[in-house]
Amino acid sequence: MLPTHHGPAEHDRADSSQDESGLAERVYNARHCRGQRGSTLNPLRFRGTMATGVIRQGNHRFENLFFSGMAVLILGTVFLGFARSYYLAGVFKAPLPNLIVHIHGAVFSSWILLLIAQTSLVAAGRIDLHRRLGLLGFALACVVVILGLLAATDSLGRHFAAGEPGVGAKAFYAIPIADMLVFSTLIYFAFRERFNPAAHKRLILIATITLLDAAFVRWPIPAAWWDLRMAQMCCYPLLLLLIGYDLWSTGKIQRATLWASVFLIVLQQVRSPIGRTVPWQSFAAWVQNFARSFQ
Numbered sequence: 242m243l244p245t246h247h248g249p250a251e252h253d254r255a256d257s258s259q260d261e262s263g264l265a266e267r268v269y270n271a272r273h274c275r276g277q278r279g280s281t282l283n284p285l286r287f288r289g290t291m292a293t294g295v296i297r298q299g300n301h302r303f304e305n306l307f308f309s310g311m312a313v314l315i316l317g318t319v320f321l322g323f324a325r326s327y328y329l330a331g332v333f334k335a336p337l338p339n340l341i342v343h344i345h346g347a348v349f350s351s352w353i354l355l356l357i358a359q360t361s362l363v364a365a366g367r368i369d370l371h372r373r374l375g376l377l378g379f380a381l382a383c384v385v386v387i388l389g390l391l392a393a394t395d396s397l398g399r400h401f402a403a404g405e406p407g408v409g410a411k412a413f414y415a416i417p418i419a420d421m422l423v424f425s426t427l428i429y430f431a432f433r434e435r436f437n438p439a440a441h442k443r444l445i446l447i448a449t450i451t452l453l454d455a456a457f458v459r460w461p462i463p464a465a466w467w468d469l470r471m472a473q474m475c476c477y478p479l480l481l482l483l484i485g486y487d488l489w490s491t492g493k494i495q496r497a498t499l500w501a502s503v504f505l506i507v508l509q510q511v512r513s514p515i516g517r518t519v520p521w522q523s524f525a526a527w528v529q530n531f532a533r534s535f536q
Contacts, residue, residue: 305364322456393417398532411525415516
């Protein structure tokens with residue numbers, strides 16, 4: 242048999258086939274971190290990916306710790322504020338004005354306990370239970386708003402007086418109304434962002450901070466300067482903690498943190514002046530007469 246002679250084209254195809262097979266082998270080895278001696282980029286890239294994963298996992302654990310800690314801090318704030326008048330006074334046996342205030346206190350307490358439960362479920366990795374309980378949480382938030390408005394209206398009806406005390410009672414009515422406005426707005430957007438965990442948890446946290454001025458003002462601090470204005474100022478360090486965490490963890494203030502915090506602060510600053518205006522006084526007087534008709 243005569244030997245087979247290959248032309249230049251055949252040699253080029255053979256060299257190309259060898260090059261392609263060698264490239265495929267190098268790619269395979271690189272993917273399995275078994276690169277050849279001179280190939281050091283792919284193993285380094287693999288180790289870099291592992292390091293990034295460890296850092297992200299560490300940040301995730303710290304995020305769970307931060308939001309769980311904020312929930313516990315809120316729980317402590319509420320307990321300290323309402324301990325003497327509600328929790329340590331027997332809860333439903335506490336000497337409160339009427340049934341509406343009792344139910345309002347129970348629903349508000351349930352919201353704080355739900356916040357603790359939800360942050361704990363996220364930290365434990367039970368996102369499935371967290372989402373199921375979230376539907377109950379949204380319904381509970383609606384009840385918080387309804388009972389908040391009813392309790393505020395009931396208080397306005399019970400504090401009927403002439404002169405400056407009457408003006409003050411009608412002006413104060415703007416404070417819980419503004420709180421419910423901020424709370425309901427943030428809860429609505431939190432529900433819309435329920436598939437965006439970063440925004441969702443921040444909106445829920447700030448919505449809950451909105452309610453804390455009622456707890457802060459009841460702290461047992463025997464000082465004339467400890468009033469509602471100081472109580473609302475105590476809410477702002479909690480917002481600063483969240484802002485500081487955003488800067489530390491992401492290098493910037495999250496959009497949800499920014500607009501929700503500004504919304505809360507602006508409403509808290511304008512609610513008292515609005516309460517002293519003539520249109521609000523007229524509106525509050527109408528609500529007051531309406532509430533008194535049911536008492």
